[in-house]
Amino acid sequence: MSSTAVPGPVGRPRGRRLSAIFRRQGWQALLFIGPALLLLLVLIVYPTIRTVIYSFGNTNSRLEIVKWIGFDNYTRMFTRDKSFLNLEDFPPTGALVNNVKWMILYTSLSLLLGLLIAVLAARVRYEALMKSIVFVPMAIAATAVAIIWKFVYEPDPSLGSLNAFITSFGADPIAWYGRADTVNYALIFAYVWASTGFAMVVLSAALKGISEEVIEAARTDGASEWGIFRRIQLPLLSLPIAVVTVWLLVNVIKVFDLIYVMTGGGPGGSSEVIAVTMVDEFGNGEGGYAAAIAVVMMLLIIPIMAFNIRRFRSERVTG
Amino acid sequence: MAVAQATVRPRETPSARILGFISRTPVHLGLLIVAVIWLVPTVGLAVTSFRPRGDIQASSWWSSLTEWSFTLHNYREVLNTANMDSAFVNSIMITVPSTLLPLALAAAAAYAFSWISFPFRDTIFLLIVALMVVPVQMALVPLLIIFRDLGIANWFGGIWLAHTAFGLPLGIFLLRNFFITLPRDLIEAARVDGASNLRIFLKVVLPLSVPALASFGIFQFLWVWNDLLMAFIFIQNGDLLPMTVRINQMQTTYGGEWHLLSAGAFLLMIVPLAVFFALQRYFVQGLLAGSVK
Numbered sequence: 001m002s003s004t005a006v007p008g009p010v011g012r013p014r015g016r017r018l019s020a021i022f023r024r025q026g027w028q029a030l031l032f033i034g035p036a037l038l039l040l041l042v043l044i045v046y047p048t049i050r051t052v053i054y055s056f057g058n059t060n061s062r063l064e065i066v067k068w069i070g071f072d073n074y075t076r077m078f079t080r081d082k083s084f085l086n087l088e089d090f091p092p093t094g095a096l097v098n099n100v101k102w103m104i105l106y107t108s109l110s111l112l113l114g115l116l117i118a119v120l121a122a123r124v125r126y127e128a129l130m131k132s133i134v135f136v137p138m139a140i141a142a143t144a145v146a147i148i149w150k151f152v153y154e155p156d157p158s159l160g161s162l163n164a165f166i167t168s169f170g171a172d173p174i175a176w177y178g179r180a181d182t183v184n185y186a187l188i189f190a191y192v193w194a195s196t197g198f199a200m201v202v203l204s205a206a207l208k209g210i211s212e213e214v215i216e217a218a219r220t221d222g223a224s225e226w227g228i229f230r231r232i233q234l235p236l237l238s239l240p241i242a243v244v245t246v247w248l249l250v251n252v253i254k255v256f257d258l259i260y261v262m263t264g265g266g267p268g269g270s271s272e273v274i275a276v277t278m279v280d281e282f283g284n285g286e287g288g289y290a291a292a293i294a295v296v297m298m299l300l301i302i303p304i305m306a307f308n309i310r311r312f313r314s315e316r317v318t319g
Numbered sequence: 320m321a322v323a324q325a326t327v328r329p330r331e332t333p334s335a336r337i338l339g340f341i342s343r344t345p346v347h348l349g350l351l352i353v354a355v356i357w358l359v360p361t362v363g364l365a366v367t368s369f370r371p372r373g374d375i376q377a378s379s380w381w382s383s384l385t386e387w388s389f390t391l392h393n394y395r396e397v398l399n400t401a402n403m404d405s406a407f408v409n410s411i412m413i414t415v416p417s418t419l420l421p422l423a424l425a426a427a428a429a430y431a432f433s434w435i436s437f438p439f440r441d442t443i444f445l446l447i448v449a450l451m452v453v454p455v456q457m458a459l460v461p462l463l464i465i466f467r468d469l470g471i472a473n474w475f476g477g478i479w480l481a482h483t484a485f486g487l488p489l490g491i492f493l494l495r496n497f498f499i500t501l502p503r504d505l506i507e508a509a510r511v512d513g514a515s516n517l518r519i520f521l522k523v524v525l526p527l528s529v530p531a532l533a534s535f536g537i538f539q540f541l542w543v544w545n546d547l548l549m550a551f552i553f554i555q556n557g558d559l560l561p562m563t564v565r566i567n568q569m570q571t572t573y574g575g576e577w578h579l580l581s582a583g584a585f586l587l588m589i590v591p592l593a594v595f596f597a598l599q600r601y602f603v604q605g606l607l608a609g610s611v612k
Contacts, residue, residue: 025436025437026438028516029431029435029440032435033427033428033432033443035424035428036424036428037447039424039480039483039484039487040484040488042465043458043462043465043481043483044453044458045450046461047460047461047462047465050460051460051461059460063460063464116349117350120346120350123343124343124347130350133353133357134353136595137357139591139594139595139602140545140588141545141563141587143545143547143566143567143584143587144584144585144587147364147570147580147581147583148360148364149360150570151360151363151367152359152363157379158378159375159379159380159577161359161380164379164381193356193357253454254454254455256547257548257563260547261566275454275548278456278459279548279551279552282460282552287460290459291460293456294454294457298452298453301452301454305451305452306452
């Protein structure tokens with residue numbers, strides 16, 4: 001085998017060589033990618049297509065399609081299913097509305113807290129310890145996070161830390177996850193607590209990548225700490241912030257475990273989100289309707305991920 | 320960092336140093352509040368998991384810090400009566416193959432995408448990366464039918480395959496990005512010596528890629544260990560349920576039995592925490608690189 005024909009990572013094989021190289025190596029490539037490709041086709045691509053097909057039908061308990069109903073599952077979702085989307089309430093309610101609430105609050109809070117902690121921790125000697133404390137929840141299961149926070153939110157002030165805290169100021173204890181008006185915020189904050197570490201680690205790594213000399217020069221010129229952050233660090237962080245935002249948004253569209261364990265979508269469906277609704281409908285034997293909900297979920301993820309993948313084609317960032 | 324360096328600057332006077340400390344007081348205060356918010360929830364549950372059942376109902380967990388009567392009884396009870404011992408074994412049985420399989424298959428595929436030339440190589444690679452947009456929910460119903468038809472719905476086989484498939488796009492993406500950074504001369508030299516692709520993959524590429532393999536391996540391991548949704552759907556046999564599903568069942572059956580729930584939650588956390596503290600560096604690298612999943 002001549003060494004000039006060795007394919008490289010970036011350079012594509014030049015046109016005329018391609019067939020010769022393929023004869024020598026193509027079948028070997030198939031051995032290497034074959035198993036992965038087979039699993040991806042059988043277990044992701046084919047089921048995805050099947051799910052799209054299912055979404056146009058009604059299924060029986062054995063998950064076989066018994067009737068084709070066109071787009072009815074979709075119209076049902078957006079017009080007739082009050083637990084998915086209820087525009088008659090003001091403000092609107094339902095799983096989709098809750099997901100939007102999650103997307104806005106969870107994403108911005110995780111990002112802001114992550115940035116704040118990264119910036120503050122960089123100014124003290126115990127930075128590594130602080131970052132570990134905030135990062136640890138990233139490693140633990142959302143199921144465990146749900147149990148941890150359910151205990152924090154316990155209505156009885158001698159059990160729940162939060163109610164113990166507020167009652168010490170004379171306030172009445174609040175059933176944080178048992179009330180329709182507080183349950184979503186209680187859940188969102190618990191998940192922010194679990195995810196802030198991710199935002200913090202990525203943004204902290206990016207902050208460290210900013211040249212010390214630039215910051216020193218600005219400081220010598222009399223720039224304030226806030227000015228340095230606002231005019232130098234923040235603009236250079238825009239790309240990692242975009243990465244984190246995409247990750248958080250995709251994560252929150254898929255959010256399931258935490259809500260399922262902590263409230264199961266309750267009380268009275270007030271904390272339902274798309275992923276929980278999908279599993280509930282699936283459990284009710286509504287295979288076609290559950291499939292349609294999954295399709296909507298993917299349609300929400302695609303534009304966000306497309307942004308991310310396009311970026312990865314052009315450049316590699318962070319880390 | 321910048322400020323930390325500023326404090327050791329020699330021309331700084333003592334008064335400037337005091338001023339610096341005072342001006343940083345808000346920073347310390349802010350970080351103190353952050354530390355309290357991030358520690359209290361976990362510590363509260365941890366303390367509770369070691370308190371006798373009667374005490375938990377009689378007094379708050381923070382008052383127990385002065386009383387000091389702790390026990391391991393809750394852990395014994397949750398392991399024996401709530402079947403958390405078999406659930407722990409099931410979690411391991413699910414997680415180990417669901418980590419090793421995608422690791423092996425992703426590494427092999429990533430090698431071909433990096434160092435073997437074949438038609439449509441980059442297109443196929445991009446299509447695989449694009450599969451990351453597919454949420455698990457998209458495959459639940461059809462996969463359940465496939466596993467039922469294959470007769471593996473009552474066994475670990477189905478969930479191994481599902482986790483493997485959904486781990487592959489990220490794994491191939493991460494490993495390929497690492498493999499292409501290996502020195503080209505090394506691979507060429509091996510080729511000149513007549514080494515086969517399999518040999519180059521096993522003897523040259525894999526040994527040089529341990530950090531990347533570890534990052535993806537840890538990421539996938541924690542992903543599978545912590546997963547509730549897929550285990551909930553794909554494991555139909557009640558004897559094979561992992562800890563996540565069992566804890567969810569427990570809190571429906573034993574509602575306010577905090578002595579069991581807290582101990583169960585901590586058993587679930589032990590393995591990820593051990594992985595985290597032992598391999599923090601690889602874990603953080605994996606998360607930084609894997610921020611697309």
